[in-house]
Amino acid sequence: MNLVTHHHTSLRDAWQRLRLHPWSNLFSILVIGIALSLPTGLFLLMSNLDRASNSFAEQTEMTVFLKTKTEMDAAQALADAVRAEPGVRRVRLIPREDALAELQHSGLDDILTSLTANPLPHSLVVEPTDSLRVRQLEQRLRQHPEVEAIASVAAWAQRLDALKTFGAALTWSLALLLSLALLAIIGNTIRLQIYAQRDAIEISRLIGATDRFIRRPFLYFGALQGGLGGLVAIILSGGGIFWLNRSVAELAVTYGSSFRLANLDLQTSALVLVTATLLGLLGAWASVAHTLRDFD
Amino acid sequence: MIELLNVTKRYPGGHLALANCDLKIARKEMVFITGRSGAGKSTLLKLIGAIEKPTSGHIKIGEQDISRLRRDTIPFFRLNIGMIFQDHKLLYDRSVLDNVLLPLHIRDLHGVEATQRARAALNKVGLSNRERSRPITLSGGEQQRLCIARAIVGRPTLILADEPTANLDDDYATEIMEILKALNDSGDTIIIATHDQGIIARYGKRRLVLADGSLS
Ligand SMILES: Nc1ncnc2c1ncn2[C@@H]1O[C@H](COP(=O)(O)OP(=O)(O)O)[C@@H](O)[C@H]1O
Ligand SMILES: [Mg+2]
Numbered sequence: 436m437n438l439v440t441h442h443h444t445s446l447r448d449a450w451q452r453l454r455l456h457p458w459s460n461l462f463s464i465l466v467i468g469i470a471l472s473l474p475t476g477l478f479l480l481m482s483n484l485d486r487a488s489n490s491f492a493e494q495t496e497m498t499v500f501l502k503t504k505t506e507m508d509a510a511q512a513l514a515d516a517v518r519a520e521p522g523v524r525r526v527r528l529i530p531r532e533d534a535l536a537e538l539q540h541s542g543l544d545d546i547l548t549s550l551t552a553n554p555l556p557h558s559l560v561v562e563p564t565d566s567l568r569v570r571q572l573e574q575r576l577r578q579h580p581e582v583e584a585i586a587s588v589a590a591w592a593q594r595l596d597a598l599k600t601f602g603a604a605l606t607w608s609l610a611l612l613l614s615l616a617l618l619a620i621i622g623n624t625i626r627l628q629i630y631a632q633r634d635a636i637e638i639s640r641l642i643g644a645t646d647r648f649i650r651r652p653f654l655y656f657g658a659l660q661g662g663l664g665g666l667v668a669i670i671l672s673g674g675g676i677f678w679l680n681r682s683v684a685e686l687a688v689t690y691g692s693s694f695r696l697a698n699l700d701l702q703t704s705a706l707v708l709v710t711a712t713l714l715g716l717l718g719a720w721a722s723v724a725h726t727l728r729d730f731d
Numbered sequence: 732m733i734e735l736l737n738v739t740k741r742y743p744g745g746h747l748a749l750a751n752c753d754l755k756i757a758r759k760e761m762v763f764i765t766g767r768s769g770a771g772k773s774t775l776l777k778l779i780g781a782i783e784k785p786t787s788g789h790i791k792i793g794e795q796d797i798s799r800l801r802r803d804t805i806p807f808f809r810l811n812i813g814m815i816f817q818d819h820k821l822l823y824d825r826s827v828l829d830n831v832l833l834p835l836h837i838r839d840l841h842g843v844e845a846t847q848r849a850r851a852a853l854n855k856v857g858l859s860n861r862e863r864s865r866p867i868t869l870s871g872g873e874q875q876r877l878c879i880a881r882a883i884v885g886r887p888t889l890i891l892a893d894e895p896t897a898n899l900d901d902d903y904a905t906e907i908m909e910i911l912k913a914l915n916d917s918g919d920t921i922i923i924a925t926h927d928q929g930i931i932a933r934y935g936k937r938r939l940v941l942a943d944g945s946l947s
Binding site (some may be wrong): 441444507634635637638639640641642643644645648 | 769782803806807809810812816820821822824825834836837838841881883917925937
């Protein structure tokens with residue numbers, strides 16, 4: 436009970452101190468919020484990219500386009516050869532006539548009727564047994580002289596994966612860097628606070644205050660400032676995704692998709708808030724430990 | 732019981748403030764320390780309050796040798812002492828009530844209980860109607876009484892008052908002395924540094940004279 440009222444008192448003191456210099460404190464909270472919203476926003480974009488690419492990754496099929504001069508017999512022979520390759524589950528030969536017919540159904544018939552000859556090659560749709568070996572299979576298929584080009588979603592997904600690894604590394608280094616910036620901002624704010632409270636600290640010590648007692652309100656102040664900065668970061672990055680989603684929705688409609696960017700969930704928001712609060716606490720701690728030593 | 736054994740205090744600048752002082756003060760005693768300005772009165776109180784450390788010698792309070800206190804135990808020792816500073820040492824950016832609440836917060840007392848005790852202390856020194864004021868708006872006598880309220884609110888058993896009536900009109904001085912006298916009557920040990928001979932004569936308590944750092 437006493438502990439509760441006591442923490443309540445400290446928190447109220449910290450809040451009052453915050454309101455004592457509303458503009459400068461608002462400014463540091465905004466700076467903290469912006470600093471934190473960068474990694475948070477990047478994290479959100481990356482997890483959305485993840486979500487989008489996961490839906491491709493399951494599509495391991497690849498389409499092997501043969502050279503246009505390849506005859507049907509040769510195409511058939513190649514289909515059989517590929518079927519015999521390891522790691523291949525199924526091979527479907529799509530004759531150039533079928534490909535053209537399918538294209539005509541897709542609404543491009545205006546352009547196509549103006550053509551005198553069928554420009555499309557025969558193609559094979561190859562379904563691998565194992566989504567992890569898609570790249571190797573693709574490379575082996577390329578070695579057949581009849582093969583002109585290979586379109587593979589999985590290969591794209593793998594390239595995307597590499598991009599995601601890079602994005603994740605970027606997110607974390609940005610988070611680390613900006614956390615350090617946040618520590619510095621809060622540390623500096625607290626340092627100024629301590630100097631402004633110099634008399635109060637000295638007097639409190641004279642009448643029996645322990646270091647813990649002196650430290651406490653500053654720690655609360657740091658945690659409060661960090662937490663409020665975290666809140667700003669949540670609002671900024673959440674609002675950013677919300678705003679982006681309007682363009683995404685428009686874009687998705689033209690592809691007949693209802694894809695939307697996922698926004699901050701409760702867990703991530705809580706993580707941002709807790710991290711920001713802890714960073715604030717840490718910055719305050721370091722600053723208090725360092726600054727109070729000067730007063731002895 | 733307070734006991735000083737051969738205490739010498741030399742300030743870092745080399746100035747000798749107290750030289751080979753011996754002193755015994757019993758519990759519940761009220762003692763005046765007098766002497767010219769610069770004689771070492773404040774220094775003596777600061778040594779007893781563990782605000783300064785003696786250069787040599789021992790200061791014992793009860794069984795404790797406070798010249799040997801570790802830095803982190805000093806705060807706990809100070810909780811037993813109510814100190815009235817010559818220069819007040821009030822927090823001018825906080826209300827009168829908040830100034831009196833500070834020693835209670837330091838003792839981990841909060842909330843209604845703390846507020847009640849702070850108000851009781853303010854009532855004792857006749858400042859009940861000023862609890863929302865800033866100390867700067869108080870008269871010299873009122874500020875001095877606020878110092879007393881802050882010193883007694885934690886219920887210390889030893890009160891060290893450094894020139895509590897300095898710069899005060901006679902009426903105010905008498906008021907302050909009456910409060911201290913009442914605290915002594917209720918069992919507190921009180922040490923008062925003052926150069927006001929009139930007051931010392933009026934109360935007829937034990938009187939120690941400091942001259943150039945030596946007690947007599
Ligand atoms: N912190 C200090 N540093 C150096 N000299 C001091 C300090 N405090 C007091 N003194 C010197 O010690 C002597 C005693 O001072 P003080 O105890 O304040 O005397 P009093 O309270 O009797 O006027 C004075 O000469 C004063 O200048
Ligand atoms: Mg003095």
